[in-house]
Amino acid sequence: MAVYTNNYLGLPGLDYVQDAGLAFATILKVTREGKVHKKVDGTPGSLEFRYTSSGGKIEFNPNNPFRGPTIGRPNAQELEKISIKYKV
């Protein structure tokens, strides 16, 4: 077993991150802007996420997409930070 932590910047307007490296992994911890999120099976709400194993996809509350400008090149400081700890 190996444990890894991947950090992402949320793409403005999206409500998920997807990474083939997360496929078929065990998700240990997901934080968005430093807030730990709870794993759920249904549509995620506030402070919740849903993991799709086959696609390596972590979805957040669809009513709260990642902030930031959806037009033009965003400043990294403006983007939301997502940290995913997982084991494979």
Added chain:
Amino acid sequence: MTPIFGYDAVVSLIVDAVAYPIFCATDMALRVKQDVVLATTASSGIARHKRLRGLYEWSVTTSGLTKINNSDGQISFFYLLQESVRGVQQTIQIDFSDAEGNDHSISGTVIIPELGINGPATDWSTADITFEGTGEFSMAAVDPPEPAACEQEDTLYIDAVAGQTSVHHDLLEQDGVVILSVARTGDTLYATNGTPGSLQFLADLPNGDIHIDPTVPFNSGEWVAVEYKIES
């Protein structure tokens, strides 16, 4: 444990019970060759079977720069070249060590079937020598490998009961549980050994409980994420 660097593999000649490095060696090789006999039978299928006869031979070769005499504590090629030295059995010792101070030593009686020195016009002279073991070599036993400690790591999401100040999970009652992180409805809590205050938790592991600030009980819909591992 770190790998052995070549510099830390030293071949020495034993003279009057003292080990002296042979040459200023830059290379060494130890070879062990075991006698193998065929053991194929009519029922062996299409692959040959083999077995060991129980006999083996071993040899050590080393090469490097050398000096005229042994005055600096290294065995000179010319010392070994003497009939009184190369013509009789000798005892050698090979010492391996690593950067962490671990070491291993192999020693045995040898004869010297071959040695030589060359002198390229524009480079240092290098000497080489072959030692062939006569009889068994000796070394300390090396322990067999042990399975690495098994670690399981996982995360529990425990729904809290409104008004309570702790959560419980049976998996946290297991032996060897180590709490890696605790979060209360998104907020990371920090471990304490006393009564937890704001943003603190107390793990009561034998009972599988995580206690939070007793003055701020859970509200409806709150949950606790417990990241833990089990060390065995």
